[in-house]
Amino acid sequence: MKLFLDTADLGEVRWASQAGLIDGVTTNPTLLNQHAGDVEPHDVLKEICSLVDGPVSAEVVAVDAEGMYREARELAKLGENIVVKIPMLEDGLVAVRRLTADGIKTNVTLAFSSVQCLLAAKAGATFVSPFLGRLDDIGHDSMEIVREARLIFDNYGLETEILAASIRHPRHVAEAAMVGADVATIPTGVLKKLLLHPLTDRGLDKFLNDWSKLVARTRVNVES
Secondary structure, X not given: OEXXXXXXXXXXXHHHHXXXXXXXXXXXXXXXXXHOOOOOHHHHHHHHHHHOOOOEEEEOOOOOHHHHHHHHHHHHOOOOOEEEEEEOOHHHHHHHHHHHHOOOOEEEEEEOOHHHHXXXXXXXXXXXXXXXXXXXXXXXXXXXXXXXXXXXXXXXXXXXXXXXXXXXXXXXXXXXXXXXXXXXXXXXXXXXXXXXXXXXXXXXXXXXXXXXXXXHHHHHHHHO
């Protein structure tokens, strides 16, 4: 499963990319609002595209088909690796079909059911993003949505990739991988948690402590 970083923070993108931890980046208007500061949003997106080899999702803000299509065409000019995020709306799917015909990659966002994922795939979306955390918040089994979408896509040979979004914790990542998501897009805080385990820290401390004892003992033997 591929891992994308869900952020518009250039420092976070630079760190994760240089460490080889991510395969792409997803952004949205909220993340750009949080991290762009006084920098023009398109300049932030261009910089992210330069830092990452993989896909970079940039979201439209129009909600009508023609507006989404025009905005997506402009976003696609920001970098060869731009993927345009389109909301899961009737007009959104109209825009996705037109963009797909133009060779522009799309990510249908705000999907909350397997049949929404199916419709996005039939429209030609490159990715479809079911939102796991938000489904869990209202008492749904978010992984069942991913599991159903995986089965449907495999049944009919649909090439759209399932991009698990709204990831809240490391267990979401593990479960999404187990039920067949192609990608998980995760906040920086969750990515850092994937690297950590208390038993790893405890084991490393013991190894280093034992090595120090060995070095000290060897030094005493040599000096005597």
